[in-house]
Amino acid sequence: MYFPYLRGKQFELIAIRELVEYKLIGKNILPIIEPVKLSSTLTKTLELFSQEARFIAPILNPQVGNFLNEIKNSDSDKNAEKFVDLLENQYVLGTHITNENTVHELKSLFEQGIEKDNIILIHKNRDYLAQYSETFADKETRYNLIPDESVFRRTIRHNRVLFNDKFAKKTRNSDYINAIDEFFSDDHLYFADDGYKGFSDYSVIGSDYIESGFAPYAVAMHIVYFDEKNNLRIRHFVSDSNDDIKDPAGKFGEALTKLVKWNKEKNLDTYGIRKLMEHYENGTYPGLGTVKKLSVMHHIELMSDFLNEVY
Amino acid sequence: MSENHTVLSKVFTQSTFKDLINGKPNEVYGSCVKRYLNDAYNELENKTVIDRIYKILMTDYRNEYFYKNTLLNKLLLGRHSINTTVALTEVPIRKSKADFVLINGKAVVYEIKTELDSFDRLGSQLNDYYAAFNNVCVVTCESHYKKLNRLLNNTSVGISVITDRNTISIRKEPVEDNSRLNHKAMFGILRKQEFERIISNFYGELPSTSQFNYYKECFHLFEKIDILEAYRLTLTELKTRNIKAIDEYKKVPTQLKFLVYFSNFKEDDYFKMDVFLKEKFKGE
Numbered sequence: 001m002y003f004p005y006l007r008g009k010q011f012e013l014i015a016i017r018e019l020v021e022y023k024l025i026g027k028n029i030l031p032i033i034e035p036v037k038l039s040s041t042l043t044k045t046l047e048l049f050s051q052e053a054r055f056i057a058p059i060l061n062p063q064v065g066n067f068l069n070e071i072k073n074s075d076s077d078k079n080a081e082k083f084v085d086l087l088e089n090q091y092v093l094g095t096h097i098t099n100e101n102t103v104h105e106l107k108s109l110f111e112q113g114i115e116k117d118n119i120i121l122i123h124k125n126r127d128y129l130a131q132y133s134e135t136f137a138d139k140e141t142r143y144n145l146i147p148d149e150s151v152f153r154r155t156i157r158h159n160r161v162l163f164n165d166k167f168a169k170k171t172r173n174s175d176y177i178n179a180i181d182e183f184f185s186d187d188h189l190y191f192a193d194d195g196y197k198g199f200s201d202y203s204v205i206g207s208d209y210i211e212s213g214f215a216p217y218a219v220a221m222h223i224v225y226f227d228e229k230n231n232l233r234i235r236h237f238v239s240d241s242n243d244d245i246k247d248p249a250g251k252f253g254e255a256l257t258k259l260v261k262w263n264k265e266k267n268l269d270t271y272g273i274r275k276l277m278e279h280y281e282n283g284t285y286p287g288l289g290t291v292k293k294l295s296v297m298h299h300i301e302l303m304s305d306f307l308n309e310v311y
Numbered sequence: 312m313s314e315n316h317t318v319l320s321k322v323f324t325q326s327t328f329k330d331l332i333n334g335k336p337n338e339v340y341g342s343c344v345k346r347y348l349n350d351a352y353n354e355l356e357n358k359t360v361i362d363r364i365y366k367i368l369m370t371d372y373r374n375e376y377f378y379k380n381t382l383l384n385k386l387l388l389g390r391h392s393i394n395t396t397v398a399l400t401e402v403p404i405r406k407s408k409a410d411f412v413l414i415n416g417k418a419v420v421y422e423i424k425t426e427l428d429s430f431d432r433l434g435s436q437l438n439d440y441y442a443a444f445n446n447v448c449v450v451t452c453e454s455h456y457k458k459l460n461r462l463l464n465n466t467s468v469g470i471s472v473i474t475d476r477n478t479i480s481i482r483k484e485p486v487e488d489n490s491r492l493n494h495k496a497m498f499g500i501l502r503k504q505e506f507e508r509i510i511s512n513f514y515g516e517l518p519s520t521s522q523f524n525y526y527k528e529c530f531h532l533f534e535k536i537d538i539l540e541a542y543r544l545t546l547t548e549l550k551t552r553n554i555k556a557i558d559e560y561k562k563v564p565t566q567l568k569f570l571v572y573f574s575n576f577k578e579d580d581y582f583k584m585d586v587f588l589k590e591k592f593k594g595e
Binding site: 135246249254283284 | 332403405464499521522523525526527
């Protein structure tokens with residue numbers, strides 16, 4: 001099973017929503033969402049997943065963004081009410097990032113009716129492993145996302161999900177020109193043999209959280225693909241005229257032309273890629289948010305197809 | 312100059328005043344008032360509180376906001392008229408950002424070098440500005456003047472000093488220099504609807520092409536217009552960026568003129584600001 005870990009920004013949420021809406025992904029995909037903003041896009045996404053009987057895992061103690069503040073100060077806000085209601089749905093799996101207050105915070109989640117064996121835990125820091133052991137001595141979690149380190153494996157014996165940031169983020173988009181084709185991941189090949197139930201990563205966005213983007217000098221698209229040994233690789237398509245922040249449409253056209261040329265041999269055929277091809281044919285620029293959405297959709301659809309074939 | 316005053320720079324910002332006029336508590340304002348007014352803030356109206364904080368800025372910490380606000384008050388509101396002159400700030404030109412630009416019949420870029428600034432990037436900044444505007448002036452303090460005068464002696468760059476009495480003293484008039492004007496730098500300042508107006512007025516139509524090529528095609532057409540004519544048309548467009556609700560703006564206190572000018576205030580915001588200024592300081 002693949003657990004794409006996404007921040008609940010507009011375009012990331014729409015990416016997974018459309019994947020389900022257009023029936024492009026199977027049950028081997030379980031998105032982890034770290035909400036960063038209380039929005040109707042967030043609640044609509046959770047709603048759609050539960051209606052379609054597909055699991056989705058919102059993080060209830062997000063570490064980035066403004067979500068917790070917004071939900072605290074939301075007197076009779078419709079989205080806040082909806083969000084709380086949705087947590088009772090069986091397809092919405094409450095998820096928790098372990099921290100120094102984990103024992104206490106989990107206790108209050110259990111009091112709200114969330115079941116121990118339905119919760120997903122994300123372990124990023126070894127210091128909180130003792131709190132995990134204390135709380136889950138009797139019953140196991142649904143899943144534990146852990147890094148591939150023995151200290152985590154020793155304590156967490158069950159329902160492990162391998163969690164890593166696979167995306168080698170560069171400071172500037174133009175820096176990708178120096179390594180246009182890189183290894184991305186082979187976790188999907190080995191996770192089961194290594195004793196994991198699944199694997200997780202930050203897709204083609206990376207673990208850094210940036211509140212609001214500013215206009216970039218270069219436009220870059222990040223497209224993953226399988227090599228002949230089924231390793232996942234990533235290829236970066238970068239614009240050429242990168243002297244200023246002007247003309248994003250023209251820069252998108254430059255990067256897209258490279259992708260189209262490359263794909264004549266690769267023949268990637270997912271919804272995300274087909275949409276990008278359409279923009280090329282029509283000479284249209286949908287905006288950078290949509291470009292990111294399409295490259296995330298492509299990644300997740302590709303993983304879903306792979307897992308459907310193998311498992 | 313003490314670095315401990317940096318909190319003063321955070322008071323005169325759009326984000327602080329957005330909180331304040333919307334009745335939200337603002338930590339920067341609260342702590343600044345307590346620190347600089349000691350215990351003397353009780354029962355004072357915010358208008359008076361801000362006036363006192365600004366006086367500290369004027370005497371002890373002449374930062375960029377003070378310079379910009381002085382330029383706006385003395386030049387735009389004092390010497391020229393708000394109806395016929397437009398001010399711009401943070402205008403991106405090539406690799407630089409122009410601090411302050413005034414446009415009426417002609418246009419002048421003002422580069423601010425406060426007592427807190429160094430001259431490290433001055434050469435490249437001035438060079439960039441001349442690609443988009445034909446008059447450039449450095450505004451500085453008395454202590455920087457001699458050095459600056461040596462640096463700019465044989466150039467067209469003007470020098471003004473904001474004196475210790477906070478008046479503007481023109482030491483060297485800028486000389487118009489059209490030799491470095493550049494189509495690309497000018498085009499880079501314009502917003503989409505601005506360059507579209509220039510092109511459709513000049514050629515009678517806009518290019519019909521794909522979105523990928525549209526910007527390039529528009530620039531191509533702009534580039535063909537004679538450089539001085541292109542400059543004139545660019546200034547005409549930039550002058551349309553005038554502020555709305557001029558009557559309300561006139562009532563804004565001197566200390567906040569710059570801030571409000573660039574805050575895109577609607578009538579409602581002026582009203583809220585007025586309410587805030589008349590309220591007594593509430594603490595945090």
